[in-house]
Amino acid sequence: MILFPNAKINIGLHILNRRCDGYHDLETVFYPIPLHDALEAVEATTLNFESSGIVIPGIAGDNLCLKAYKMIKKDFDLPALSIHLHKKIPIGAGLGGGSSDAAYFIRLLNEKFRLKLDTAAMQDYARKLGADCAFFIESKPVFAYGKGEEFKDVSLDLSAYSLVLIMPPVFVSTADAFRGVKPRIPETPLQELIKLPVEQWKEHIRNDFEESVFRTYPIIQGLKNSLYDAGALYVSMSGSGAAVYGVFADKPELPLFDESYHVFYV
Numbered sequence: 331m332i333l334f335p336n337a338k339i340n341i342g343l344h345i346l347n348r349r350c351d352g353y354h355d356l357e358t359v360f361y362p363i364p365l366h367d368a369l370e371a372v373e374a375t376t377l378n379f380e381s382s383g384i385v386i387p388g389i390a391g392d393n394l395c396l397k398a399y400k401m402i403k404k405d406f407d408l409p410a411l412s413i414h415l416h417k418k419i420p421i422g423a424g425l426g427g428g429s430s431d432a433a434y435f436i437r438l439l440n441e442k443f444r445l446k447l448d449t450a451a452m453q454d455y456a457r458k459l460g461a462d463c464a465f466f467i468e469s470k471p472v473f474a475y476g477k478g479e480e481f482k483d484v485s486l487d488l489s490a491y492s493l494v495l496i497m498p499p500v501f502v503s504t505a506d507a508f509r510g511v512k513p514r515i516p517e518t519p520l521q522e523l524i525k526l527p528v529e530q531w532k533e534h535i536r537n538d539f540e541e542s543v544f545r546t547y548p549i550i551q552g553l554k555n556s557l558y559d560a561g562a563l564y565v566s567m568s569g570s571g572a573a574v575y576g577v578f579a580d581k582p583e584l585p586l587f588d589e590s591y592h593v594f595y596v
C-alpha cells in the first residue's frame with residue numbers, strides 16, 4: 331500500500347505561554363497544501379526501513395514512521411514490514427513533513443490491517459509522536475490550540491488564490507525557535523483575525539516566531555520581502571521556519587532565486 335503524506339502551512343501563530351511540561355500553549359491555523367512525500371509498506375520477513383529523495387538528518391532507526399509502527403505494534407498484532415519513504419517535503423521547514431509521515435503511517439496501518447481505529451483514536455496515537463502530528467490524521471484546515479494538538483473547525487478556502495512556497499537554504503530547529511520567543515497574549519485572538527479578508531491579513535496576522543528567527547537568519551526576512559515585492563497579498567514564514575509562503579491573487583512573476591532555494595507552486 332502506498333500513501334502520500336502532505337505538508338501544511340501555518341496561517342498566523344501566537345505563542346501564548348510556557349507550560350509546566352516545557353511545551354508552549356499556542357494558537358494557529360493549520361492549512362494543508364498539496365506537496366507530498368510517498369510512503370509505501372509491504373509485508374516482509376523482517377522489519378526494514380529505507381528512504382530516498384531529500385536526505386533525512388539523524389539515524390534511520392529514529393524515523394517517525396518506525397516510531398509510529400512500534401507504538402501501534404504494542405497494541406495490535408502486526409506483521410513485519412518493509413517500509414519505503416520518498417522524501418520531497420523540505421525538512422526543518424515548518425511544513426510538518428515528519429509529523430505527516432508518522433500520521434499517514436498510522437492511517438496506512440489502520441487501513442491495511444483493518445485495525446478499526448476511528449479518527450479520534452488515530453489522533454490520540456498521533457499526539458504521542460509530535461504536537462502537530464494529530465492534524466495530519468484528517469489533514470483539513472483547522473484552528474489549532476493547546477500544544478497544537480487540539481482542533482476546532484475553521485472555514486477557510488484559499489483555492490481561488492495562487493500559493494507559492496519557498497524553502498531557503500536554512501534549517502530551523504523547532505525546539506531552538508521556541509527558545510527565542512517571549513510568549514504573550516494577543517490583543518485579538520487568531521480565531522477572530524482569520525475571518526478577515528486575505529487582503530487585510532498583512533496588517534493583522536502574525537507569526538510569533540518570525541521576529542527572533544529573522545534575527546538569526548536574515549535571509550528568511552529577505553525572502554519574505556521579495557515575495558511582497560513580487561505582489562503577494564500576504565506572506566509569512568510557516569511554523570518555526572524556514573519555509574516562507576506567499577498568497578497571490580494570480581500566479582506571480584517571481585525574481586530568479588539561487589538554485590539553493592526550492593520554489594513550489596502549490
Ligand SMILES: C[C@@](CO)(OP(=O)(O)O)[C@H](O)COP(=O)(O)OP(=O)(O)OC[C@H]1O[C@@H](n2ccc(N)nc2=O)[C@H](O)[C@@H]1O
Nearest residue numbers: 352353354424460461462463477478504505508569570571
Ligand atoms: C510549533 C509548530 C507549529 O506548527 O512548529 P513547526 O514544527 O510546524 O515548525 C508545531 O506545532 C510543532 O510540532 P512538532 O514539530 O510536532 O513538535 P514536537 O516534535 O512535539 O516538539 C518539538 C519541540 O518543540 C517545542 N514545542 C513544540 C510544540 C509546542 N506547543 N510547544 C513547544 O515548546 C518543544 O521544545 C519540543 O521539544
Ligand SMILES: Nc1ncnc2c1ncn2[C@@H]1O[C@H](COP(=O)(O)OP(=O)(O)O)[C@@H](O)[C@H]1O
Nearest residue numbers: 387388393394421422423424425426427428431
Ligand atoms: N519521516 C521524517 N521526515 C522528516 N524528518 C524526520 C522524519 N522522521 C524523523 N525526522 C526528524 O524530524 C526533524 C524535522 O522534522 P520536520 O517535521 O520535517 O520539521 P519541521 O516541521 O520543523 O519542518 C529532523 O531532525 C528529522 O531528523
